[in-house]
Amino acid sequence: MSILTELCRQMASCQGCGLAQQRTRVVPGEGAEDAAILFIGEAPGFNEDQQGRPFVGAAGAFLDELLLSIGLHRHEVYIANVVKCRPPGNRDPLPGEIAACRPWLDRQIEMIQPKVIVTLGRHSLARYLPDEAIGKVHGKPRQMGDVLCFPMYHPAAALHQASLRGVIEQDMQRLAHVLKDMESVGPPGQESAGGSQLALF
Numbered sequence: 001m002s003i004l005t006e007l008c009r010q011m012a013s014c015q016g017c018g019l020a021q022q023r024t025r026v027v028p029g030e031g032a033e034d035a036a037i038l039f040i041g042e043a044p045g046f047n048e049d050q051q052g053r054p055f056v057g058a059a060g061a062f063l064d065e066l067l068l069s070i071g072l073h074r075h076e077v078y079i080a081n082v083v084k085c086r087p088p089g090n091r092d093p094l095p096g097e098i099a100a101c102r103p104w105l106d107r108q109i110e111m112i113q114p115k116v117i118v119t120l121g122r123h124s125l126a127r128y129l130p131d132e133a134i135g136k137v138h139g140k141p142r143q144m145g146d147v148l149c150f151p152m153y154h155p156a157a158a159l160h161q162a163s164l165r166g167v168i169e170q171d172m173q174r175l176a177h178v179l180k181d182m183e184s185v186g187p188p189g190q191e192s193a194g195g196s197q198l199a200l201f
């Protein structure tokens with residue numbers, strides 16, 4: 001068993017906050033254990049809680065579509081959430097719940113060591129850029145130490161506000177360009193022949 005699988009097994013019995021009482025299943029996350037790209041959503045909804053898998057409802061269908069639009073399948077990336085258990089009625093996770101769950105996500109990131117973290121929505125954005133508004137920073141990559149943070153609107157936002165669909169689709173195309181640039185440039189600070197620098201903020 002890999003250490004990431006073992007971590008997910010431990011999460012399944014977490015009693016770290018009040019969400020443990022009402023959940024059906026913990027939703028640890030899934031995908032490639034050595035993924036270069038980690039997508040971080042907010043919290044499981046009804047379908048995720050039933051199945052124990054992230055992004056399997058309507059927002060997940062849109063996320064799959066977005067991934068496919070840049071030639072990726074979900075098994076090639078890793079998908080996790082800030083909070084691993086469903087908040088009742090799909091309410092926003094509370095600060096205490098996010099704090100209680102943080103060590104799980106921290107350990108996942110340590111184990112996966114992604115090169116790019118795509119934050120989906122404001123709760124995962126807040127982990128990296130707590131003072132920024134999603135409306136201002138979406139689609140703009142920012143290097144944070146070893147990892148490139150790429151903020152995006154949450155896919156569910158397009159389901160509630162149709163005008164955001166195009167914005168999210170465009171941001172996904174920007175992400176594809178960023179990934180291509182990273183391939184030609186290499187890790188930050190190491191230019192390869194013929195590579196162009198990443199266009200950060």
Ligand code: URA
Binds near residue numbers: 042045054056057081
């Ligand atoms: N929304 C999220 O943020 N995460 C999920 O897993 C599903 C919907």
